[in-house]
Amino acid sequence: NAGVTQTPKFQVLKTGQSMTLQCAQDMNHEYMSWYRQDPGMGLRLIHYSVGAGITDQGEVPNGYNVSRSTTEDFPLRLLSAAPSQTSVYFCASSSSRTSGSHEQFFGPGTRLTVL
Amino acid sequence: GENVEQHPSTLSVQEGDSAVIKCTYSDSASNYFPWYKQELGKRPQLIIDIRSNVGEKKDQRIAVTLNKTAKHFSLHITETQPEDSAVYFCAASPGNFGNEKLTFGTGTRLTIIP
Numbered sequence: 001n002a003g004v005t006q007t008p009k010f011q012v013l014k015t016g017q018s019m020t021l022q023c024a025q026d027m028n029h030e031y032m033s034w035y036r037q038d039p040g041m042g043l044r045l046i047h048y049s050v051g052a053g054i055t056d057q058g059e060v061p062n063g064y065n066v067s068r069s070t071t072e073d074f075p076l077r078l079l080s081a082a083p084s085q086t087s088v089y090f091c092a093s094s095s096s097r098t099s100g101s102h103e104q105f106f107g108p109g110t111r112l113t114v115l
Numbered sequence: 116g117e118n119v120e121q122h123p124s125t126l127s128v129q130e131g132d133s134a135v136i137k138c139t140y141s142d143s144a145s146n147y148f149p150w151y152k153q154e155l156g157k158r159p160q161l162i163i164d165i166r167s168n169v170g171e172k173k174d175q176r177i178a179v180t181l182n183k184t185a186k187h188f189s190l191h192i193t194e195t196q197p198e199d200s201a202v203y204f205c206a207a208s209p210g211n212f213g214n215e216k217l218t219f220g221t222g223t224r225l226t227i228i229p
Contacts, residue, residue, distance in 0.1 A: 033217075042121075042204055042219040043159065058216065059116065090158060102147050102166075102208075104217065106158040 001026050004107035006091050012113045013081040021076040021110050023091030031094045032074040033058070033104065034066065036087040043090065049074055081114045088112070117142040119207050121220025128195050129228050136223045138205035139187040145207040148181060148188045149217070153202045162203075163190070192225075200227045 007022045025032065033048040035058075045058030049068040063085060065077040074093075078085060088111050092104040118141040128134045140148075146167035151159035165172045165179045165188065172179050176195075181188040192199055202224050206217040 035219075040124075040221060042221040043217075045216060045218070048216060059218070102149065102164060103161045104149070106160070108158050 003027065004091055004093050004105050006089075006107035006110050008110060009108065010111050012115065013078075014115050015081060015083060017081050019078050019081065021078075021089055021091075021112070023074045023076065023107060024072050025074075025091075025093040025105070026072065027093060027095070027105065028071060029093035029095050029105075030071070031104075032068065033092045033094075034064070034074070034076045035090045035092065036060065036085075037090060037109075038087050046076065046089075078112075083114045086112060086114045117145055117207055117209065117218040119205060119218050119220045121205050121223060123223060124221065125224045125226070127226045127228055130195055130197060132195055134190075134192045134195055134199070134225055136190045136203055136205070136225070137187060138189070138207075138220050139185075140207040140218075141186065142207070142209055143186065144209040147208040148179070149206050149208075150179060150190050151204045151206065151219075153204065153222075155201075159204060195227045197227050197229060200225060 004025045030051045034046040035043040037043050044060045047066040049055045055066050088109050090109050091107040094104040121138045149164035152162045153159045163177050163179050176193045178191040202222045204222050205220040208217050
């Protein structure tokens, strides 16, 4: 299993540009989440999904969109990039509560710089 | 929403000594408390977790304790080794949402001094 994969690893954008960060998992996990990590602030939840077709906002959703058309994929879209969105982005997935496991598995991260 | 506070932000410990990191949470509905370790440039990885129906859990040199009344939980690392040097994050999740809506603390940078 590849686990949770993210592309790209690095990205530089100019203010106002849009882009999509890709996330995929091959563990058949129902739950997927996007976090951003900034120095001194830990990881903050952007959006999450409890299954295909279902998404909800986390702590810092403004400026980001998500969709979940399949169980495997959970892309994060930046609509109009701003310097405040410079961060490291992590995607994570976890199994259903009914299986008893609560562990969230993280992808390798995408380092995004907005100029 | 949930708020998780973590202390200290940095911690230096002599190799072989113990390290303790403490977290407090605000939402009494939270019932799942994981700890993640993140090495420099790497992804966070779960090292231990505890649910609210358990007061303590141990896995070799690592243990977590939970006090639901006081709303705080702690990570204990004994016989520290150089490879324990990393940033550690605590987190909390409300029972209604399971584990997909984690709120993280701001992290503790642990340095083990040889």
